[in-house]
Amino acid sequence: MKLYNTLTRNFTNYGQTKKVNIYGCGPTVYNYIHIGNARAIITVDLLVSFLQFQQIEVNYIQNYTDIDNKIINKATAEEKTEQQIAEFYIKAFEEDVFNLNVRTPTKRVRVTEHIKDIITFVQKLVKIDATYEVNGSVYFNITNYQTEYGKLANKKLAELAVNARIDHDANKHSQYDFALWKQTTEGISFPFYDQKSKLYQGRPGWHTECVVLIDKFFHKETIDIHAGGIDLVFPHHENERIQFLAKNKSEIAKIWMHNGHLNVADEKMSKSLNNTILVRNFIKLYGANTLRYLLYTTNYTQPLNVTESLISSAQGETGKIFKVLKAMNLYLAEYDLNYNLIKHGENIKKVLAELGNNLNSPNVLTIISKMIKIINGQLRDKKLDLQLASDFYNIIFNIINFNFNLPVISGEIRRYLLEWIKSKNNKDFVKADELRKILLKKDIL
Incomplete structure (x- = not known):
């Protein structure tokens, strides 16, 4: 098997193996998924089906980002709790992927269930001087990792600024630094203590969530395949990679597998253009x-x-x-x-x-x-x-995992079928027509 590897910008031959470890970035659960999200999901589903058909064991982890500004905003707008919003859209997501006949991953993991793991991970980055703190927020310091940062996106630091989805934050030393832990009093927050027992009340940064789950569930080992949409290459996946590299001195994934953009009638799907197609509507x-x-x-x-x-x-x-x-x-x-x-x-x-x-x-x-x-x-x-x-x-x-609802031909149905064929052959068209109506009603023909 060979897959296009975003990191090497070439095909990586995977060779014979008995087990494959895969991580796929899951949804931020504040809305229904659209068909662009479905492309990433079905791409991994096709890969998993292909591997499992060949009796290859697949360990596939997918996350739910159930703590995020978008969830807080949705909760405020609807006068609900963040947990209520997250629960509603997790259920909606699982309904949608079930209807798409997507195989259930080995694990679906909620970020809020692993806050302690995230805190421990960030504390280790603090310990190796990969971070700095400003006004209660902890940031990853890109300065010490400039030779590695940008390799996934295949860009130098100066080039990354062009059209980049970078959070603007006056506290950051550099625009490329990113928050590992955000000081906040808005929405759900958690206590974080540094090595000097200083309290930073807040919540994890988005870029840290996935890397911590990979670090935990794959036991700090380099996974085989990290999957996601092409829009996640920078900064999300770039930031995942650099954190894992800093902490473990090894690559987070052997193969970075990214699916391309999905447009609708030559335009990118967006709320502003009102052309987003939800999976359930499709x-x-x-x-x-x-x-x-x-x-x-x-x-x-x-x-x-x-x-x-x-x-x-x-x-x-x-x-x-x-x-x-x-x-x-x-x-x-x-x-x-x-x-x-x-x-x-x-x-x-x-x-x-x-x-x-x-x-x-x-x-x-x-x-x-x-x-x-x-x-x-x-x-x-x-x-x-x-x-x-x-x-x-x-x-x-x-x-390839289609799901056609084929009618079951029971013993009784088979008797109707055989009698219908016999009637046709005997040119008993009146009886044949009666039997045909029965078979049509039962969706056999």
Whole structure:
């Protein structure tokens, strides 16, 4: 397997392994997720499915940022507590990813459950003189790490200022320094004591939360893959990397895996443009499989422009997949056959090879399209290749993780089906039509 590595700006060959450690930046839980968020989530889900299908153990951690200014502002506006806002949107997030058929990570971790770990981590950075304190806030001091800082974004310090999402703070010695611990009396706050037992009442900085969770749950070891959207490269991931490097003298991740931007009709999604598409709204309008197919049409590393024509095309293609799956089910029921999902044929090998090449999902869709044409021809001739059918089923459901709600053909339904086929063959069209109506009502045909 090879993946594009943002840090090296090249492909990293991963080789044979029995276990993969992955960390993915999760949502700040103050609003519903949109389809741009879904791209990052489904990209990692595809990777996890690909690995697990090959019997590779995956240890995948995702966080919930449940303490943040945005949550405080939302709570104030709605006259609720921060905990109430966080709980509501965590539940909403889990509903959305369930509806997208996203596999549950090994752990989903709330930041507020690990404040002590964050404090301990920051205290260790204080101890090695990687920080300074101003007015009760603790900042990471970039000065001592200038040779390393900026490597992930592939920019020198002077270049990082251009269009950078840097928090402006008069307390900072340098604009590139960032808060590890913010002094605040607004919203939830926690006591932090330095080595001299001085109290800093406040809460953790955003850039410190993820690195602490990685440090804790992966036992201070370099993880295999750190995933997230391209917009997180700088400053968020850059700041994660430098903290881990300062504390542990090692890289936080072997591979940095970032998905490209998602635009809507050639414009970046934003509240100001009023073009943000929420996942739950998209699913209601077009279906979850349409979104997954749409995201697979372009390699995850590339920008993706969502248009009405692209959505319509994705709907059409998923309709074809569903139709052939139903037809295969009917064929198996008619001849009393079963899939053999354990044995893998050439098409499985082709799909795994494409996904092993930086998750080349567009080529996988091409393979699926070719398989549909062959399967439809075989169904017309009543000569379905069971290995081909089994491969198709595995690819759709167990590798690229679509979720088509196929009707179950019970013994009773099968008797209707066989009687319908017999009536047609005997040219008893009145009875055949009656049975057809029953089968249509039960969504079998």
